[in-house]
Amino acid sequence: MIAGERRQSGKTFRAKDAATGEAFGEPFFAASDADVADACEAAAEAQKAFGAMPLGERAAFLRLVADKIDALGDTLTRRAMKESGLPEARLNGERGRTVGQLRLFADEVENGAWQLLRIDHADPGRTPPKPDLRLRMIPLGPVAVFGASNFPLAFSVAGGDTASAFAAGCCVVVKGHPAHPGTSELVAGAIEQAVAEAGLPAGVFSLLNGTENALGEALVKDPRIAAVGFTGSRGGGLALMRHAAKRRVPITVYAEMSSVNPVTLLPARLAEAPEDLARAYVGSLSMGAGQFCTNPGIVLAVESDALATFIATARDELANVAGQTMLTTGIQRAFDEGAGRLAKRAGAELVGYGKETSGTCGRAQVFTASADAFLADEDFQEEVFGPASLIVRCKDLDQVAQVLAGMEGQLTTTLHMNADDHDAAATLMPILEQLAGRIIANGWPTGVDVTHAMVHGGPFPATSDGRTTSVGTLAIERFVRPVSYQDMPETLLPAAIRDSESGTLRRIDGQYQL
Template sequence: MSISGKNLIAGEWSGDFTKGFSATNAVKNEPMPEVFADASETEVEQAIARAHQAFASYSQLPAVQRAKFLRTIGEQIVALGDELVEMACAETGLPAMRIQGERGRTVGQLGLFADLLEQGEYQGVFDAADAERQPLPKPDTRLGYLPLGVVGVFAASNFPLAFSTAGGDTASALAAGCPVVMKAHAAHPGTAELVAQAISKAIELCDIDAGVFSLIQGKNYAIASQIVTHPMVKAVGFTGSERVGMILQQQINQRPEPIPFYGELGSVNPQFIMADKLATEASTLAENLVASLMMGQGQFCTSPGIWSYVKSVDTPVFEQAASAAIAATEAGVMLTPAMAESYKKTVASWQSIDGVELLAQGQSGVAHFTQAALFVTDLTTFKANTVLQEEVFGPCALILRLQDEQELAEFIGLLKGNLTAAIHATDKDMAQSRTVALSVAHKVGRLIYNQMPTGVEVCASMNHGGPFPASTDLRTTSVGSEAIKRFQRPICYQNMPNELLPQLLRS
């Protein structure tokens, strides 16, 4: 397929290249040849209006037909073949194996929701009538779920497939019966267009209203504001920085009609290393943490950013092993030059903080590549410098040496909300692990034992969210079968005749 550089507006490709932009080849650090059009205010308006029109028919589409649509999208994504992989690799600098795996996850997510729709997983709750109940008879009540309406989705920078055009937010919204207006990420517009072409083909094959999906390209910040404030948009899914997320949240809060904003904004994913684990497996654990940190050049939302333990005679063994592993890492490319520059500035600023020591750095490389960095500090310095408590997007980790159990409890109290935390322990550490787990559970959406935080299983029991700023709604997940509930609302039907009930609620 060829890249048009245009926006997909309800089945039609359009775009004015007067204000066009290009992505950057992340590895070569040079502009890519494709030019993309900044969407106009009119095009965004058309996309939202057509999505609103499509909602009338799409929301009534039987579950089995929505399932077929989701599967067809997956088939069309696979049919893109190597072209999709090559484009995504060029735009992000991520290796082909990573993109291939992410493509599999994207198709798998679509298939998961298709399976659940076919199985009647979301059919609702039935409470039968009881005419004999005293003092009043009980009516027949049935709890069902209605799609919210048009959903605005913002693609993630670090997952060009699984959290972008046909990613988890799009898949769960379409599964719920909601049309999607997708704002592509400006770092990988070519990848976004290819996937949009696949979705457009699936719409055609399944004979669905083309307004059910539109792709908006552009670097113009006004596009985001127009989407989140538009009265026809009824929910927003966002993955990005805390700064941008809070701007969008503020704009949503000023709407006459409040709508849900499901934002994933940042996480340091603290690691808690217990005493016996440190004494018996220091070197292995250090190497595993470095390997987890380096996945995607530290650009996973679940990357382990802070490693904590109570100091002991085993501390030097762990730190030496971690330093050696960091020093052996090769310099790598980040998703965009701006992200690489921001990372380098953060690492440089940390080196100027009194009480913070740079333990090790990775190997140097091409000028626009980044080196891994491992720092160490104490609780007093950590408390005094809030910058150390924020997520660093890139291959950087901070070791926090604690003096005793009291400092450990104080550190947990300082933590903001996180997507994950992990406890690394042996059976001998069970008492201490229990104390940590009880406290840390209130700070995270997923608590892990003796495994790394990177990697998210797409299944019914997964929760990918957490207290702010990990996400803007700690009651929801953006991964797994429960993600669909973000784009539905409950409705109770009381004493309704069968003919007036939705299919799944009929006797």
């Protein structure tokens, strides 16, 4: 779907039922290099009009996209269920999150503070004379968005990357995930309608389908693309980063890639409620077949009777966990392989399994290892995407700190604690701040609120660029850049930085003014 035109030529592929792996329904057409170029050219042409759209109209456009997706209703849920294997309640919730974040970004566009408006008035009497300088953020240009498999709505065609790019005033070319092409087409149709009803050029949005890596590569290499949003595997993200760095004009890939989200159970809290913690842990690691970026892949605790109780309870709890359909047969296979590697690492012991599974379901499983074994093999840190987790038994709190300090960058890290653990927690905080983009107290990392203070990001390899977030309103800042206007006549200044304007947060001669 290129700038409103549905092209039906080239190689075809079909959607697969996640539960059976069987192809079904109408064929989808893989985009050619010429399709990529046409979509990017249309985006570049539409960029001037879309980027210059008054913020109120841009906000209305985002709300219109949300309304059109809402109007898809059950049709969308049913299609996404079949393609992803995710249950109805989860997908209805995810649709709510998707339209909710579009509406949140609409509000954010209108708030306008993200433009970082700054005015420094002239001082002709200074030596040398001080010029009048005014700053605002402008859209970076067309953004390539890669749909993620694990959130077929909230991080796919009209997901967080698209919403924040649109909010910033950037046209979007989506590379749809081949695991849910029908879902992608429905959502793309909703965006297409909104683009048309808003009177925008059709090039504001295109969707490219395909199953080959070459499609994503061509998109990232297209000179008209100014930035990339990606959520997926570490290998995929690293490949896109390499392509982007080698361009004649290098660009930034905002890739959200890999995280095991270490959860630390501090001693006093663990002693207080080992069974409750174990039940919540098993619930979190098996939710959605463990296919969350923030799945608790590693739990750390100091050896104790309470830890033994936690492990025993987790084993019992696991035994009742039924297998859930995974997103694709490829993901299910990769999960089995990853969990198999984890099981064979020196020092790894099985804690327990979920119920036996068949077909494309993932079987929940938990392992344990001593911190000594963990520290001896850095591959223990490898993310196993799916319902698997590792409990690392530490000798003491110093060893907990040592393990955390030696870990790769993470999206989240969690402390379970009560008041008696606060001193230990205070000691760990600087390590946790270095480790992750979000630090959670007494919760589980699965569950990412879309709001102003959310950070869904973190040091490499959790993301390619730990200075940003892909969820929450701060995500808009990924897609803008500053321009300064020096001694510009008022009539040529953008309205937002004229003296006569008000209503938006601005910094005037150093002072913030609402």
